[in-house]
Amino acid sequence: MSSGPSQVTVTAATAAGVCLLTAIGTLDSSTYLELRDSVIKAALDEPSAVLVDVSRLTVPAASAWSVFTSARWHVSTWPDIPILLVCPQTEVAARITSTGVTRYVAVHADVESAMASLAHGPHPRRRARIELPHRLSSLRGSRDFVSEWLTNWSQGLLIPTAKVIVDVLVENVLHHTESAPVVVLENDHSMVTIAVQDTNGSPAVLREGIGGGPEWASGLAVVGALCRAWGSSPTPNGKTVWAVLGPENRL
Structure with a gap:
């Protein structure tokens, strides 16, 4: 019996002007655009930053992590909102880093360290x-x-x-x-x-x-x-x- 199509659900919360997204499910070619568009839409609401908790994502192909590079590219000119990943699993974070994604989208071990990194960012617009x-x-x-x-x-x-x-x-x-x-x-x-x-x-x-x-x-x-x-x-x-x-x- 074949399995059903992959699914990703994204929930959002706000804290201290930052949008916190939690992505749950399987990230593959069938859910790539859905997740990318969810991140882009969160950035277009112009929070001070978008943090994405990816700890509950299953990613069969490492290349799919580029979804976050793509989202960042789409908002890089405007509204130029930082996108950061949160991933407490060191082996998964290392896998993300190996794909080159972190050249554009940093990955942090927890929300606290991600929030702290924003304090050293550019002056608010x-x-x-x-x-x-x-x-x-x-x-x-x-x-x-x-x-x-x-x-x-x-x-x-x-x-x-x-x-x-x-x-x-x-x-x-x-x-x-x-x-x-x-x-x-x-x-x-x-x-x-x-x-x-x-x-x-x-x-x-x-x-x-x-x-x-x-x-x-x-x-x-x-x-x-x-x-x-x-x-x-x-x-x-x-x-x-x-x-x-x-x-x-x-x-």
Whole structure:
């Protein structure tokens, strides 16, 4: 009699701003994407870090541990949340290390040591958030929000670029969804990230060559030209479209 398909269950808890995931089951080719997406979605909620307890995972092929490298890669540009593994079994931790995963995702013997390692990490990012109504006046509201906070954070030279980008992202929400746009602004040293959340799960897609003629460009094409990187990330309740600005993106 053949056995049933592999299964992985992931439970989540929160402590001190950190998301604690516990993965139970078999990690193989049939559960790889499910586990990866669970870790990515936890990171997109922007805790200070995501800790994954892997002590109750069965991993027949060592290559499957790369699921955590893949998850980290997907969130490395934004929101750039640390992902750490917790594994008290020294032989399993050594197996994880031998795959090269720990070059990108550290493994710790317990939650306490993982939490302690975060204290030596980078300075916390500054962050501001506003939910705007689903109406055209929110375009001005989003630009005013960006201008106010970037002024407070001494990032005034990025305000012109940031206003253009937030205008495009909020306008897309108003035009393509029924959502109330949520604007999240972050500042990490010289970088600024603008993220706009909505409750529509369809990813933002760059469309070129359609619309108003050969010189026409979609709003997202403008965003891509003005920022260091941008993307559309799924969330449990929709998606977040984000753009990262550096000093080179000043207008």
